[in-house]
Amino acid sequence: MKGAPILLSLLLTAASCINANDVCSDRYDAACLAAMTSLYVNTSAYWFGTTYTCPYGMNGTLLCQNKKPSRTSLLTRLLGDAATDTSGVDFVVNVTYTLTVPGDGSDRVYPGCSRMVAAPLTTQKTFSIDPLSSIVYAPFDLREKPEVTWPGEANALYTVMMYDVGLYFMHSLYINVKGGKLQGGDVIAPYAGPRIPVKRDNPYVWLVMKQTTTLDVTNVNNIFTSLFDADYSVYMEDVISRLALSTTSYGFNTFRANTDEYAAVYIRNLGFLNVCPVHYGKWLTSYIRQRGGLPSLTPPFDLSISIDVSFTAPAMNYWSCDVLYSRGPVNITVDYRNVNLLGAVETRNSPVVSLVPMELRYAPPAVTLRDKQYTLLMFDPTPELGHTKQNAYIHWMVVNIRGTDITSGDEVYKWLVPMTTKLNQLYLFALFEQTTHVSTTRPMTYAGASCPATIKFRCMFRAGDFIRDNNLTLVGLRHLRIIPDTYQQYLSYTVAKFQAKAQACWGSPQTIRPCSSSGKHSTSAPIVG
DSSP: OOOOHHHHHHHHHHHHHHHHTTOOOSOOOHHHHHHHHHHTTSSSSSTSSSSOOOOTTTTGGGOOOOOTOOOOSSHHHHHHHTTTOTEEEEOEEEEEEEEETTSSSSEEEEOOOSSEEEEOOSEEEEEETTTTTEEEGGGGOOOOOOOOOOOOOOOOOOEEEEEEETTTTHHHHHHHHTTTBOOOOOOEEEEOOOOOOSOEEEEEEEEEESSSOOOOOOHHHHHHHHOOOSSSSSOHHHHHHHHHHHEEEEEEEEEEEEEOOHHHHHHTTTTTTTTTHHHHHHHEEEEETTTTSSSOOOSSSOHHHHHHEEEEEEEEEEETEEEEEEEEOEEEEESOOOOOOOTTTSSSSOOOOEEEBOOOSSSSHHHTTTTTTEEEEEEOOGTTTTSSOOOEEEEEEEEEETBBGGGGGGGEEEEOOOSSSSSOEEEEEEEEEOOOOOOGGGGGGSSSOOOOGGGGTTTSSSSSHHHHHHHOEEEEEEEEEEOOOOOHHHHHHTTTTOHHHHHHHTTSSOOOOOOTSSSSSSTTTTOOO
């Protein structure tokens, strides 16, 4: 996002306000409570405070969405614009999380945006929330319900809530909880950890309030759902009022969390927001920089659109190196959930491509992107990794695409099946926003003059020059993970003919093997993929 540096400086300024006097690290005593109360009314501590300025170009986006801009402190965010009285803040709620390592000794990993994300942890870790600390938590680490305790009265009933103070979402709501520990009681909204969709340090509050009477579950459920607005936001002062909760003696704790790929995938699953392009761009930036960079595409990649690719093909039989293989129908979608390796046999037909923008809540992608024009390029820049000379192979190019309809564009290069002899080939789908019409004949002038007949006008392609000369802006990337397979082996000496059969089949069995009856590859055949 273009405004990220500005936003970061603002958040650092806010953090300095929060961490000036960290007295809650050892115990929740009177000094801690006093510091908490000061933070409670601070009007400049968080992104919605008086010092916050929306980064240029972000107005109207979720990054700057602030439904109650007049509310600049935790106190007013929770109790309303007119709230000034902090005398009811009586105690600090103790919130303790436990992080565990997998029982089988494996690393902690979770599905991110088209990749598996590692979250290293060597031993079990238990920590209590320090409301004044500089720690900003990742949603993945707070996904499990914590232990919540407070100095409660033995016979009193409490309502316990975890609340997103920035976007007004309720993440937990428990009623009729006895004593001073979150156990028993009735669940209205089960614990859902922070899942902040945008990159900013967002505050969350644990709030414990005494009930004036036993609450009826059905009635509370009805009240709670009636308080949602169109975006499922709910305002805490309405909850407190409708449930008749006491504000004369209550406790809270607060922490900040930022986004991660765990949150990004969860939010996209809901069809709410697609921030995977941001995470994916950062990962590809790191991936390519570690390999020496590319002259055609210069990191960092500031992406705003996901390129989802679907491959379909009917069942088929084929011979490769005198072995008969049987392949069932192909139906594979390479999107934010897909981390699979593909072979040439899966990618033998031209794919269907879907463009998914970041904003999903109010309009479908076809409406959001309908006034845009794009170029889609699938190419292999591996030969130029770590070098200064542009030297890519073109597998597909469609220009002058109107909106999300790839078929509306002009196909300059037809689909060429990706075939690799190694596992780290860098096949990239790249989406560029156009400012003017792109010629359908000129792109071929960027290719080398001595390409083999099977890849004429496709080799030694100067993709960087093509991008710059046509004033194209990169907005989306998709890394296609291809591995060698026997269908590629077959193509290499029968269709592409860049290898002799003896060379392509070196080390392969030379006797016919029976095919499996399941429609998959024979288990005795040397197939990968």
